[in-house]
Amino acid sequence: MIAELRNIEKSFGRFKALKGITFSVGENERIALLGPNGSGKTTTVRIISGQIRPTGGEVRVFGKKRIDEEVKKKLGVVSHNTFLYEDLTAYENMKFFAGLYEVGESRIRELLEEFGLWKRRHDLVRNYSRGMKQRLSIARALLNEPELLILDEPTTGLDVEGRTRLFETLSSYTSAMIFTTHNLQEAEMVCERTLLIKDGRVVYDGKSENLEEIYREVME
Amino acid sequence: MKFLKIAIKDLKTEFRTKGTVNFLFLFAFLSIMLFSATVEKPEPALLWIVFIFAGMLGYSRAFLREVETGTLEALKISPVSPSSVLFGKILYNSVIMLMLEAFVIPVFMAVFNTYPKNLILAVAVLTAGNLAFVVVSSSLSVLVIKSRARELLLPILLFPVVFPVIISTVQAFSMAVSGNLDGIQGPVSVILGFSASMLAVGYLTIDYAFVE
Numbered sequence: 001m002i003a004e005l006r007n008i009e010k011s012f013g014r015f016k017a018l019k020g021i022t023f024s025v026g027e028n029e030r031i032a033l034l035g036p037n038g039s040g041k042t043t044t045v046r047i048i049s050g051q052i053r054p055t056g057g058e059v060r061v062f063g064k065k066r067i068d069e070e071v072k073k074k075l076g077v078v079s080h081n082t083f084l085y086e087d088l089t090a091y092e093n094m095k096f097f098a099g100l101y102e103v104g105e106s107r108i109r110e111l112l113e114e115f116g117l118w119k120r121r122h123d124l125v126r127n128y129s130r131g132m133k134q135r136l137s138i139a140r141a142l143l144n145e146p147e148l149l150i151l152d153e154p155t156t157g158l159d160v161e162g163r164t165r166l167f168e169t170l171s172s173y174t175s176a177m178i179f180t181t182h183n184l185q186e187a188e189m190v191c192e193r194t195l196l197i198k199d200g201r202v203v204y205d206g207k208s209e210n211l212e213e214i215y216r217e218v219m220e
Numbered sequence: 221m222k223f224l225k226i227a228i229k230d231l232k233t234e235f236r237t238k239g240t241v242n243f244l245f246l247f248a249f250l251s252i253m254l255f256s257a258t259v260e261k262p263e264p265a266l267l268w269i270v271f272i273f274a275g276m277l278g279y280s281r282a283f284l285r286e287v288e289t290g291t292l293e294a295l296k297i298s299p300v301s302p303s304s305v306l307f308g309k310i311l312y313n314s315v316i317m318l319m320l321e322a323f324v325i326p327v328f329m330a331v332f333n334t335y336p337k338n339l340i341l342a343v344a345v346l347t348a349g350n351l352a353f354v355v356v357s358s359s360l361s362v363l364v365i366k367s368r369a370r371e372l373l374l375p376i377l378l379f380p381v382v383f384p385v386i387i388s389t390v391q392a393f394s395m396a397v398s399g400n401l402d403g404i405q406g407p408v409s410v411i412l413g414f415s416a417s418m419l420a421v422g423y424l425t426i427d428y429a430f431v432e
Binding site for chain 2: 053069079082
């Protein structure tokens with residue numbers, strides 16, 4: 001099992017963001033976390049990636065309770081926050097993160113070429129368009145060839161071309177994936193399994209088929 | 221050696237934007253000029269006023285910048301230990317601090333036309349005191365980064381904690397300047413002991429402070 005969450009709870013002060021989330025992600029499985037804004041999708045993936053700790057329940061990623069360096073080496077995270085240093089060039093950003101992941105420089109070139117950024121690798125990230133930043137952010141997340149890729153609303157701010165490119169990349173990606181979105185079509189397109197999250201609880205866990213109907217039934 | 225990569229990244233960013241360095245140097249220069257116009261006899265404590273206020277405003281920037289740009293989250297998802305992040309920031313701030321010293325000490329000596337009787341010891345004491353200040357401010361920055369009023373909170377927390385270092389450094393520095401070194405071991409031991417214990421406290425607490 002890649003990731004297992006049992007009865008996960010998370011509170012921010014008096015606000016309970018998660019009220020007992022339970023699900024697991026198997027090898028090479030792609031799951032979508034679907035729900036409206038504020039339902040708890042981002043909090044859930046932030047717990048899996050080790051950015052925050054749950055206040056209750058148990059999380060295991062690659063069999064480990066503690067999301068330490070060893071676990072993080074196998075994770076890749078893409079978010080609406082690009083996680084990039086704007087005052088460094090694209091290449092400097094990639095080199096810095098490659099150093100943290102202990103990945104060789106040949107991988108940087110491979111990814112920058114794949115995402116069409118090689119020619120502009122010496123430009124400061126602050127001069128990139130939103131779409132280019134997001135492409136670079138995805139390239140950064142794939143540096144370590146992650147065994148679990150977490151995508152937290154990765155299409156936010158992307159134009160049509162950017163979205164198409166992203167989905168092309170994801171279709172060639174074969175490892176496990178957690179994809180959070182509030183877009184039904186995106187969930188159906190990318191993942192075979194969908195979890196509907198409402199008010200910090202999983203209200204549906206099943207195939208990514210007829211989601212529009214299920215969504216209307218469960219959420220209203 | 222990941223802390224080294226973090227320090228190099230921060231220095232690269234700083235030398236490109238010069239946001240902190242320009243501010244620190246300008247603040248230090250203006251303070252010395254103001255003192256020279258109003259104070260007749262230079263006291264060693266004056267030099268420390270420059271370092272305290274410049275450092276208090278400048279050293280916390282290393283962590284705050286990561287919070288403001290959202291890149292602290294990038295470090296949290298990367299395979300790097302929180303202690304490496306802390307040591308990287310301490311190393312980065314130490315380099316900035318040494319640059320500030322290299323600028324402030326000659327300017328102070330030239331403006332006030334004063335020369336310490338034991339220059340090497342005076343610089344060594346000042347560097348040890350500044351290093352302790354860097355360790356404390358970097359460690360406390362981690363504790364306040366989650367607070368909304370972090371920029372206000374840091375100086376409030378910093379002053380009482382760093383007070384023993386300030387007193388000891390001023391005492392030791394005054395002795396080095398006057399050439400009377402009797403009993404200098406006392407304040408120097410306080411500075412070194414304080415630095416070591418704050419480093420240990422930072423190392424032991426950062427895991428809890430780093431992740432929400």
